[in-house]
Amino acid sequence: MQNKWFIIVNPASGNGAAKKKWLKIYNELTNQNFDFKFLFTEYEKHSIKLIQNAIKQGFTKFICVGGDGTLHHIVNGILSLNPINITKIKLGIIAIGTGNDWIKTYHIPKNYKKAIQLIKNEYIIQQDIGKLLITTTNKTVYFNNLAGIGFDGYVVNNVNKYKKLGRLAYLVGALVSLTNFKKPKLEIKFNNKLLKGKFLLLLIGLCNYSGGGMQLTKNVNPADGLFDISYIQKISLFTILTNILGLFNGTITNHKLVSTEKTTCLYIKVLSNEKTYIQADGELIGFGNFKVELLPKALNFIVSTKSS
Incomplete structure (x- = not known):
């Protein structure tokens, strides 16, 4: 699982925009040669359970397709699990939300093609929580x-x-x-x-x-x-x-x-x-x-x- 990405998609993000854009995002990930598995969230805070299960399966590279709320729940899923390999975990985002506030600090583009290219580069910052x-x-x-x-x-x-x-x-x-x-x-x-x-x-x-x-x-x-x-x-x-x-x-x-x-x-x-x-x-x-x-x-x- 070291090089395989696990992608969590919140179809409700951006008033349903994530669901509408997912096929284009999927095709772009494929075009950029990502090896990935994806799952949709089905209820509020489902992303917590999804990422914890993925970590237990051995995944360390994750992409959030959603907004600030989805990212928040994924972060909580990781830290509440407190995995022993937390230093190996990498988290990127394709932002489709209402506010999209977190990405602004890091100049992460809202354009999904540019965001995917950025994730492919895997430039990391160790952030305080x-x-x-x-x-x-x-x-x-x-x-x-x-x-x-x-x-x-x-x-x-x-x-x-x-x-x-x-x-x-x-x-x-x-x-x-x-x-x-x-x-x-x-x-x-x-x-x-x-x-x-x-x-x-x-x-x-x-x-x-x-x-x-x-x-x-x-x-x-x-x-x-x-x-x-x-x-x-x-x-x-x-x-x-x-x-x-x-x-x-x-x-x-x-x-x-x-x-x-x-x-x-x-x-x-x-x-x-x-x-x-x-x-x-x-x-x-x-x-x-x-x-x-x-x-x-x-x-x-x-x-x-x-x-x-």
Whole structure:
């Protein structure tokens, strides 16, 4: 199995675009002389089971055909299995999703032919991974892009109804959610600091982009052994609306109301009675108290040489 690829296809990704494009992708993989086996996911989180079974069969080279959510579940499948050969595992992506945020950090093209050629080159980066433990339920979730609590979790909880809008789904969902979101009271510990109060959001980032192309973390390096965190406490609806462009070009992180720091672990306690949603890689994963730690250079991803 050393040179054979195992491909996981989520036919629902991109509002069904993955299913429609799969025959073309299949033919291109064949034309580029890939030796591969493929399976379709049949239900939510099925990719976790598929990749764990493939690893047990001896596969080490994988391709995700789907979006950020599919990639997130595959990463969780690998790390929750914790295989002894994890350093040999390589993971590439042919991105067909709503936001396609993770690929933007690494300049991975959305064009499937170019993405396949990139995967064929097998240029590897060892990326840091976040490990999040929801202490109230003892649930562990890994993330490869960005996690957060507060407003972004609230948006993820609401965004499904706007997914037909593509990358604009997150922006529309955010603007709609602003009118009825109530800031939770949190206690946040990191770097010997203790913050307590109402927060609009707390973001814990590894890569550059989230929410359909927004840049909400600063000085990001996915392999430096540090989280890039951003948090906002007091900010008005007017201030957010007048800084829409800054959400996408990253200048919002320079605003006086946005705090940015680097750390390796955080502890978050929810002091509000309302459900305060936690998201990881754009997936809603739960609510309540949690802690996050960084796993340095935990997984090999196939990326573009432009990102080096």
